[in-house]
Amino acid sequence: GGQSGGTATTGTDGAAAGGALAGSIVTDGSSTVGPLASAAAELFMDANTGVNITVGTSGTGGGFKKFCAGQTAISNASRPIKEEEIALCKAAGIEYQEVIVANDALTVVANKDNSFLTCLTVEELKKLWEPAATGTVMTWDKVKADFPSEPIKLYGPGTDSGTFDYFTDEINGEEGASRTDYSASEDDNVIVQGVTGDKNALGYFGFTYFEENADKLKALEIDGGQGCVAPSSDAARDGSYAPLSRPLFIYVDKKAWTRPEVKAFVTYFVDNDAAIAEAAKYIPLSEEQKTKAKEEITALG
Amino acid sequence: MSSSAPSAAPPRQGGPRPSPPVVSLRSSRPRYGEKILYAGLVLAAGVSILTTVGIVLSLIFPAIRFFQEVSIGEFLTGTSWTPRFADKSYGVLPLITGTMWTTAIALAVSVPMGLGAAIYLSEYAAPRVRKTLKPVLELLAGVPSVVYGLFAVTFVGPVILQGVFGINVGTFSVLAAGLVLGVMIIPTVASLAEDAMSAVPRSLREASYGLGANRMRTVLRVVFPAAISGIAASIVLALSRAVGETMIVAMAAGGQARMVGSATEEGQTMTGFIAATAMGESVQGTLAYNTLFAVGLTLFVITLLINLISIKLVNKFREVY
Amino acid sequence: MTTSTVEPTEQPRRLVAAANGDRDLTSLVFLVLLWGCLAFGIFSLAVLLFNTAMEGAGRLDAQLFTNYTSQLRPESAGARAAIFGSLLVMLTTAALSIPLGVAAASYLEEFASRENKFAQLVELNVQNLAAVPAIIYGMLAAGFAVLIGLPRNTVLAGAIALALLILPVIIVSTREALRAVPREIRQGSLALGASPMQTLLRQTLPAAIPGIATGTILALSRAVGEAAPLLLLGGLVFVRFDPNGLLSGFTTMPIQIFDWAGRPQVAFQELAAAASIVLLGLLLAMNALAIIIRNKFSSQR
Amino acid sequence: MHSGPSPEVAGGAPVAPISTNISVEGSHERAEHLVDSPHAVMTCTDVSVYYGKFRAVNECTMPIARHEITALIGPSGCGKSTILRALNRMNDLIPGTRVTGQVAFHEIDIYGKDVDPIEVRRRIGMVFQKPNPFPKSIYDNIAYGPRVTGMKVASMDDLVEESLRGAALWDEVKDKLKQSAYGLSGGQQQRLCIARTIAVRPEVILMDEPCSALDPIATSRIEDLMVELRKQYTIVIVTHNMQQAARVADRTAFFTAEAAEGSGDRTGHLVEFDKTVKIFGNPADKRTEDYISGRFG
Amino acid sequence: MHSGPSPEVAGGAPVAPISTNISVEGSHERAEHLVDSPHAVMTCTDVSVYYGKFRAVNECTMPIARHEITALIGPSGCGKSTILRALNRMNDLIPGTRVTGQVAFHEIDIYGKDVDPIEVRRRIGMVFQKPNPFPKSIYDNIAYGPRVTGMKVASMDDLVEESLRGAALWDEVKDKLKQSAYGLSGGQQQRLCIARTIAVRPEVILMDEPCSALDPIATSRIEDLMVELRKQYTIVIVTHNMQQAARVADRTAFFTAEAAEGSGDRTGHLVEFDKTVKIFGNPADKRTEDYISGRFG
Ligand SMILES: Nc1ncnc2c1ncn2[C@@H]1O[C@H](COP(=O)(O)OP(=O)(O)OP(=O)(O)O)[C@@H](O)[C@H]1O
Ligand SMILES: Nc1ncnc2c1ncn2[C@@H]1O[C@H](COP(=O)(O)OP(=O)(O)OP(=O)(O)O)[C@@H](O)[C@H]1O
């Protein structure tokens, strides 16, 4: 392939320093991590004009498939690698290292004009979203007795998204366990529109989307057992916004790591994590997470 | 009149002479270049066979793995499609009903509109009008389906259907997707049908006019039947495009597989499902991921069947030349 | 000789149409319906263009063409990589599909007899492939790329998918165009001692060029606007460099638009609309070129 | 009617060139009855026809007499087909064609404002130079005209048979009426087209070299038929075959085309119009005489 | 050469029917010199032609004599065009056509194994019934043949002029050689096609009713040309015009088609082949006599 082996020039070893680096880095994977990786790539390329970084969003699964076939240097993932994928990489002789890069907080949103929804417990969310709710929990009073008897209108991400997997796992206790009678969309903007347009609507998606549309929507507080907590950077980082916050990762091919531009990019990503996350409206790493990330880089050699 | 002397040895004139009596009628030139070219043509024709074989192979192996776990009966008759939910079921009918609705609506728009436009352009419009309008219409086919998808979600659904006609559709509906899909394939019908009608010789039209037929009858009874194979081909192409179109339905029809009962409902189509899954989080090689190939194979077989039926139809309708 | 059952028409005093004119009610209704059909298509196009233009006008600036996409600065981001990517992919697709399609059509129409089993098989395949959905070609190209070890998200892989996709369209329209060339022309050429190949190259194909051009340009414009097969080849890609070869990574206009349209920031929505206008402009230019070619050749008749 | 081969030929002795032997066989008998100013079904007055800027025919004035056969003769490219097509507005179908002057049908200008060209073509039928059957069955080719013009027909089968008999085609096709007309030979196809036109019973029938693809036997049948048809219809025929004109036509119009000054374009015009016996026997114009005697070119 | 209008016609008195007046004008002078067993450039031996299952022509045997004009005559559908096309393998192009028997060209079977049909057609040219110019300029129409056959030509311009003159078209088109051939009238187009065939100088020229779209003047020029061309070429012509056959042909083949028992299909066959003076003067077969005297049908 033209890009994975295309290191024509030798760059200075070490961190992002000047424009002497050249080559191209192919990354692919989760569409949740995509914008963050893109932001990192963009900032990095601003400083290193000789390096071309592409960011694909084939999904975490699709990303690993290519990663384990040796076609990408870095795979973006919104979940840790799974057994099947580990086996795949192993079979192909691809060695890799997981690096934590940011946090995401799933945000449950309601219409701005909704008066009764401010905080939901995990149990209430489960009542609302569990498979058994399909066709039975159709009005809000079924979720909580003092809610009005208004019809429920639900929006959620497509079943093939990492957000869906994560939400169902955390709320309903099993990945993919969800009621089926809601409007699903791959396009989170549609969820924004749907919830904006209906007073009794509720939806969930990544924190970034909420940040961009904070003026149109109301983010609900979640009670994970320690009282109602609103989604925020701090709450996500310190773990108090539980259970709906999760870490995001990149996976680095150890062979690619020997290329100076890859080494420089990954190092840059972790070193400037706060700036990158802020620019991309993600939740940056906490201190412990940052230490962990640095250790992971060291493990790469 | 000129009558020459009986010609035992005709007088020769200037200029190139006729060939001398032949000894052989073999090629005077080897024409190797032509033989190579010919081989090239045959190879090019063979590419289509290779393509079909390639498609079948790339779909069938993962699909077989899928059907080792899910029975074909369940797949074809099940009315619930939840491969990514915890409570998994693999009935493809919801995807098929979604596809049927968007396709039917699209054809209901594009076939009459496309044929009407084709007839107008080929039989009524002055040459200059045709020269202007035909490319304009063809532009409709060139508008990227992504743009149509945006248009369906942000304009046709909320503004036209809800706003103007007061139809109670949600953000997604097979109606909005189908309508826009129909608009997109109007030129597919119109352009090919127009070409087919324009190819009908003028002498046939003149014969009809000469018998006192008016334009409408000439069009409907001479030109249209004479062009029927091209017209049928245009409709088939439109049908297969409607069934196979991905972006519009992925963006506008909905992301949730369900049995679609009416035009105002949302529903996922087969193509919409494939696109979503291909970009999704499923681990490759798993059952959930192989649904992609099972649905792809189904889609392939369905379009194949449509096509076989249409070939039959064309043969039946075509008036023998 | 003839004793007619039908007497010749009465002495006409009037030549104004009775029930059979072009101006009788049925004919007029028919004509109005035809107008309506044409107007519907054109009106839809106008609405679509207007709607897109209204949304995208604000970003239809030079930066759209000169800048790369940006995760961090949507206000000044551009579609440069996508424009170059679309052009390169289109050229590659044309270079693959036009010679193949015209050659295959020529073989079927001019050389293969009806009894030829191979030709029958080819014909059946072409008919069926014309009906195969675009997205399946994406699955095919993905499989093919894996087979030959070609990274999937390369210009070449994308062009192969699109070329195979439009090949049947080109074959079918080329055959129609060849068939429309009068038999007398072939006979005239052959009777002068031209070989069938010379007849094809010097008479039949040139005479069919307007038809071939029409079909080919329709097919290519379809390829340029197509996103689905490319999505299967590598998803959305964040690309900030010009594609520099057949093995280069790339993105195209439709994919870029699809990506932007799904972003939360309003600036990206606007960008998507503006890029749509550019894409439409590209198609307009292609169509204009086609018309010029067609007119040039048809005036030689 | 016909004698055997001429003894002159049999002897192989030189005979006079064919062009001097034109006999006005059929017409001469009628010639005495032909009035000098007949009742004109149609009249052309100063008719010029343009293709775009090119004037193909210039200011032609002639009557088409009722129940007669009028022949248009002249060299290739002189505009015979053009003027013929102007008589039933078939020219309308060629974009850029323009007709000036007046073509009257029963004293109504067929290019007048209220006139429906369809009605014109229904009443003034046409047979073309190249056979142009529809891609339909033989039966449907014949039935097409009556059907589309809403003709009231007692029995379509009878009408089809009658029309085919009229065109001397019945015996050859009676067993394959349902087969495609495209399976017929060129000559058969042309006769089918004639039958098709006869079937709608127009008042005037225009024929553009209707026999140029027919063999002599079929030609002579068609000629007989024309003579028969003139009892009920008025016929205008374009022909290259002067013998044919002489045999069947009551009146003959001779056209020629001369290059206009300066340009290479040749504009056709009417040289002489008269009774056939006069044209072939005693033409008034030198060019006519030259043409029919074969001296002209 | 031509006398004025015949006094008989001028007087309007009845004259003998045209069909008895066939003069073998050109041929009679040559007739005496025609040998009985000429050098045959081509020979058909038991040639039958099938369209699929339908046998259009049955077992035809005849020679085509060198430097002579051979005419094929007969009623419509008798297979004249079919046999003509079999002479240079133009039939190859109609799917399902099959030829049995032997067509020899200089004693080589043109349907033989090693024979290249392209070479056959290069040496045996063809002019068709319907004019079929290429959608190119007049000049390029003529130059096409020499170019594709790789003919060595000193000056293409001269060849074009010479060929156009030969087809009596030069004066009409010399100022518009670069214009499209489609702008010509039907007659002009056909003459262009003849010029085009002449340009490649084949050994044999097959003509399928080449004059059926030409006016008498152009026809007579072409006839003159044919007579001129036979000095160098061998010509086979299909014609409906018996006068034409009589005027130009050295030998004439008369075909007819009779319905086979049981089926409605008519199979054409050769009735009589002889010197033209013999065929028109003293035919051996009753059917020939009936046909040329117009009694046959
Ligand atoms: N559609 C057309 N557009 C332009 N010019 C034309 C058209 N049809 C005919 N002409 C020209 O008009 C002139 C008269 O043509 P027309 O066909 O009427 O002649 P004609 O007497 O019927 O000849 P022919 O005997 O060859 O059929 C010719 O010079 C011809 O080139
Ligand atoms: N391509 C074909 N397929 C099937 N039958 C054909 C084909 N061409 C001709 N025929 C048939 O073969 C027979 C001979 O046709 P052909 O054209 O040779 O006759 P012809 O003598 O040239 O007639 P004409 O004088 O009308 O041109 C006719 O019955 C005709 O219907």
Ligand SMILES: [Mg+2]
């Ligand atoms: Mg004419």
Ligand SMILES: [Mg+2]
């Ligand atoms: Mg013939």
